[in-house]
Amino acid sequence: MIWRAVIGSCLLMAAGFVSSPQAQTPATYRIENGEVPAPLTAEPGNPARGRQTVRDMTHVTCLICHALPIPEEPDHGEIGPPLAGIGSRYSAGALRARLMDPKAFNPESIMPAYFRTDGLNRVGAEFRGRTIYTPQQIEDVVAYLLSLKEP
Amino acid sequence: MAAPLPRWKLASALIVCGLTGYSAAPPRAADSTSVPYETEGRKSGYLFLTPATRTLQDDEFQNPGAFALERGRDLWDAPDGPDRKSCASCHGDAATAMVGVAARYPVFDAARNGLVNIEMRINAERERMKAAPYAYESDDMLALTTFLTAQSRGMPMTPDIDGPARPLFEQGRAFYEARRGQLDLSCGQCHDDRTGLRLRGDVISQGQVNGFPVYRVSWRGQASRHRIFAWCNTSVRAEPYAAGSPEYLALELFMAWRGRGLPIEAPSIRR
Numbered sequence: 001m002i003w004r005a006v007i008g009s010c011l012l013m014a015a016g017f018v019s020s021p022q023a024q025t026p027a028t029y030r031i032e033n034g035e036v037p038a039p040l041t042a043e044p045g046n047p048a049r050g051r052q053t054v055r056d057m058t059h060v061t062c063l064i065c066h067a068l069p070i071p072e073e074p075d076h077g078e079i080g081p082p083l084a085g086i087g088s089r090y091s092a093g094a095l096r097a098r099l100m101d102p103k104a105f106n107p108e109s110i111m112p113a114y115f116r117t118d119g120l121n122r123v124g125a126e127f128r129g130r131t132i133y134t135p136q137q138i139e140d141v142v143a144y145l146l147s148l149k150e151p
Numbered sequence: 152m153a154a155p156l157p158r159w160k161l162a163s164a165l166i167v168c169g170l171t172g173y174s175a176a177p178p179r180a181a182d183s184t185s186v187p188y189e190t191e192g193r194k195s196g197y198l199f200l201t202p203a204t205r206t207l208q209d210d211e212f213q214n215p216g217a218f219a220l221e222r223g224r225d226l227w228d229a230p231d232g233p234d235r236k237s238c239a240s241c242h243g244d245a246a247t248a249m250v251g252v253a254a255r256y257p258v259f260d261a262a263r264n265g266l267v268n269i270e271m272r273i274n275a276e277r278e279r280m281k282a283a284p285y286a287y288e289s290d291d292m293l294a295l296t297t298f299l300t301a302q303s304r305g306m307p308m309t310p311d312i313d314g315p316a317r318p319l320f321e322q323g324r325a326f327y328e329a330r331r332g333q334l335d336l337s338c339g340q341c342h343d344d345r346t347g348l349r350l351r352g353d354v355i356s357q358g359q360v361n362g363f364p365v366y367r368v369s370w371r372g373q374a375s376r377h378r379i380f381a382w383c384n385t386s387v388r389a390e391p392y393a394a395g396s397p398e399y400l401a402l403e404l405f406m407a408w409r410g411r412g413l414p415i416e417a418p419s420i421r422r
Contacts, residue, residue: 060334060388064351075352079345103335110345112334120335124390127333 035093040135050144085150185305190412199356208420216366216418223298232280249302259316266400287394293373300417310407323405332389359410362419
């Protein structure tokens, strides 16, 4: 079990308890048996919106490194494994955990953590203290990845 | 390191090699007096270009860097400052006076107790002429650095990292190895570990600096070493440093050593 409860987390957790699940912050989630089992938001993930999000150039598109079954996009990356069929190989909780913090699985991973703000060095001013994805974007992308089943 | 590549990685690496016409034998630079584009596993960005772009670089009449080269030649001879001196007034013909300079730079400068690269040396000389300094990425600075660097074309990069330069060299190495930015990536994670693979539309090269200043097709103009450092920093959503900063000078010295033996290529072309 990996805990990401860090300095200042008491405050943040308190906030998380009293407000909606939208208030999930990078400091409060934890990975249990390779999963973040509970969704980060009350609103269920929307796979169509997730498909748009993973293509979005302004949100560190997964296409930088991965091939995805999105034929209308050119130049899929080949740094990470292709993601077609990934929804047959992982649960929602496992996909959520891998997206939020890949370094929890492999400290040497070059995949960026899409929901983490600590342990980073010299982050650009406009991105400081912010996660790459919002909680809702995490849920949307998880729903999209889950929809990618083996033929 | 020795672990077998996953199948998808191996297949893609092979495809990329096929596409770029990359061959195993170390090819030589076009000019027969030049050192090869590959030495002891270090590879110039030239080898990651398509054959068509290589041809463009090799053809002195089609090479888009020729504009900067010609403008730099004019600037070398142009009188400036109150005493109407030019670079040529003191140094004479660049083709003899400036041979090998770019291959040695950046160098440690005792007076400043720090590193000096070609750009900073040019502005120091202009200060002596009482002429206004060039801005780092100005057309004039890029033109004169291209012209100066071209006087070492084909010569191997041989920076001196010993003596007083040593701690700065180590600082540059540490910069290169540090993960940074929201994407949490170090230079080496792309340019050592994943060369030849496709990062979106780009095939990742070794990130060697021997070609600079380069004509970058995607920027439609000449670019300095420090500008690409800032670009790579910004790409991983890290706060870049200023061109000419001590951090980038130290990185430049490390990068020149990392590519030691590779030929100075200006005027060169990159994507």
